[in-house]
Amino acid sequence: MPLIRKPAPQPEPAASADWHTLAAQLQSGTPDERWSAARALADAPQSAPALSDALATQTDPRLREAIFTSLARHNNEPALHVLLHHLRTDDASLRSGALGAMALMPDMIMQRLDALLHDQDPDIRIAACDLARHIPAAATLAAILATEPVVNVCAATIDVLADIGTPAECAALTACGNRFPNEVFLSFSIKTAMERITSRDGA
Amino acid sequence: MSELTEDQFRLLWEYFYRETGMAFTEGRHAYIAPRVAERMRATGRQNFAAYFACLTAHASAELAPFINAFTVNETYFYREEYQLRCLTTDLLRHRTEAKPPGESVRLWSLPCSTGEEPYSLAIFLLENWSYADDYNIEIIGSDIDTAVLAAAAAGIYGKRALMRLDSGLVEKYFEQLDEDNWRIIQDLRDSVLFTSINAVEPAEVRRHGSFDVIFCRNMLIYFDEISRRTVAENLYEALLPGGYLCLGHAESMSRISGLFEICRYDDAIVYRRPLEGKP
Numbered sequence: 001m002p003l004i005r006k007p008a009p010q011p012e013p014a015a016s017a018d019w020h021t022l023a024a025q026l027q028s029g030t031p032d033e034r035w036s037a038a039r040a041l042a043d044a045p046q047s048a049p050a051l052s053d054a055l056a057t058q059t060d061p062r063l064r065e066a067i068f069t070s071l072a073r074h075n076n077e078p079a080l081h082v083l084l085h086h087l088r089t090d091d092a093s094l095r096s097g098a099l100g101a102m103a104l105m106p107d108m109i110m111q112r113l114d115a116l117l118h119d120q121d122p123d124i125r126i127a128a129c130d131l132a133r134h135i136p137a138a139a140t141l142a143a144i145l146a147t148e149p150v151v152n153v154c155a156a157t158i159d160v161l162a163d164i165g166t167p168a169e170c171a172a173l174t175a176c177g178n179r180f181p182n183e184v185f186l187s188f189s190i191k192t193a194m195e196r197i198t199s200r201d202g203a
Numbered sequence: 204m205s206e207l208t209e210d211q212f213r214l215l216w217e218y219f220y221r222e223t224g225m226a227f228t229e230g231r232h233a234y235i236a237p238r239v240a241e242r243m244r245a246t247g248r249q250n251f252a253a254y255f256a257c258l259t260a261h262a263s264a265e266l267a268p269f270i271n272a273f274t275v276n277e278t279y280f281y282r283e284e285y286q287l288r289c290l291t292t293d294l295l296r297h298r299t300e301a302k303p304p305g306e307s308v309r310l311w312s313l314p315c316s317t318g319e320e321p322y323s324l325a326i327f328l329l330e331n332w333s334y335a336d337d338y339n340i341e342i343i344g345s346d347i348d349t350a351v352l353a354a355a356a357a358g359i360y361g362k363r364a365l366m367r368l369d370s371g372l373v374e375k376y377f378e379q380l381d382e383d384n385w386r387i388i389q390d391l392r393d394s395v396l397f398t399s400i401n402a403v404e405p406a407e408v409r410r411h412g413s414f415d416v417i418f419c420r421n422m423l424i425y426f427d428e429i430s431r432r433t434v435a436e437n438l439y440e441a442l443l444p445g446g447y448l449c450l451g452h453a454e455s456m457s458r459i460s461g462l463f464e465i466c467r468y469d470d471a472i473v474y475r476r477p478l479e480g481k482p
Contacts, residue, residue, distance in 0.1 A: 002337075002338060002339065003341075003342065003390075003395070004307075004339045004340065005326055005341070005393060005394050005395065005396045006339055006341060006396065009398065009410040009411050009412065010406075010410065011406070012406045014406075035365035039405060039436060062462055062463065065460065065461055065462060066436060069432050069433060072429055072432070075429075076475070102426050103427075104429040164349055
């Protein structure tokens with residue numbers, strides 16, 4: 001029979017490198033060392049600035065993904081600060097990676113959602129809508145519709161409310177449509193969202 | 204035992220999640236409460252506080268049975284057979300293109316439950332891969348549930364587990380114990396290694412080495428988003444460059460991680476770790 005069975009694998013010895021060493025490897029090691037260092041730094045919650053520096057200089061998408069995962073696993077304020085910083089960059093892959101990592105931190109996002117939805121940058125506000133899709137934030141989003149000046153941000157909000165909204169948000173949707181009477185696509189979005197909400201509610 | 208309170212549910216949820224990366228959801232009180240009650244009876248604890256203290260004590264012997272109570276182990280031989288066909292027609296053909304005869308082909312079944320999947324891999328390869336004799340085929344089955352690993356090593360199955368196998372295969376690879384039970388033959392039992400694993404822990408995955416093909420079907424659904432991504436990175440590390448990952452038919456790696464390439468073959472869609480230099 002060509003099947004072979006080798007002895008059971010033994011536990012690996014515990015990693016001994018401190019986080020400063022790992023941070024240095026992240027910048028100057030071989031590709032495998034950089035990948036391993038990025039992953040190991042998930043267990044060093046103080047390493048967010050080092051991970052951020054690496055995001056700025058390392059362009060390997062696999063390495064960046066590992067860095068973003070480690071930041072998400074930190075799930076703390078410094079990590080969120082780093083992710084917000086990269087959400088504002090011109091590099092689309094960094095923005096996308098940061099948004100993906102933030103989506104892995106629902107508790108942190110819940111605490112910061114209102115601030116994000118009032119950010120000066122409309123692109124950040126749109127990103128915040130996307131992040132709200134997986135947390136209980138329908139009422140917060142509905143409140144935004146009363147004052148949000150940028151129609152594209154309203155459209156993003158409506159799109160998410162179509163997924164997570166309840167009949168309680170329908171009045172805010174209607175009022176938003178009244179604020180932008182000449183935006184035909186917005187009226188269509190609101191109508192669709194309300195149909196989805198009511199059909200879900202009646203199901 | 205009376206219903207779990209919200210606080211008790213949260214305590215259990217947080218502890219289970221910390222230990223396994225698997226997440227209970229809010230609607231699962233009805234699933235969880237009877238299992239906790241059963242574990243309390245088994246350990247002789249009269250109330251939740253006493254049980255939780257026993258569970259969370261340092262090096263508690265209760266941790267493994269507690270985890271075992273919440274894992275789902277329903278499976279059968281040749282489940283999702285199309286992936287087995289894909290393995291022999293496409294995946295191994297690619298994996299052995301640059302592998303001289305005599306080298307190892309390593310396959311990992313994770314989670315392996317009571318062994319149906321790793322034994323299915325063995326049987327299917329022996330029956331359908333014409334190059335099986337040219338390579339050293341190593342099959343490892345791993346699971347977080349230590350109770351099922353013992354059952355897998357014992358290799359005893361009922362009719363339901365064998366329902367997809369034709370009688371010729373049953374006769375060739377099993378010995379009938381009684382009217383309702385069959386045991387997989389000694390040669391196969393001696394050929395598959397079973398190990399315990401917590402797939403969220405990088406070190407536990409790493410110690411198993413590198414694989415040509417990993418079958419990880421219907422496991423990721425038990426994890427929350429961040430644990431799922433951590434497991435995806437662990438599996439990526441556990442694959443040789445160009446190695447393949449097979450998920451359950453309803454699962455998609457594309458929604459979890461961008462590390463893998465999607466490969467569409469006639470029989471299945473699978474994921475591949477890119478070759479070096481092709482991130």
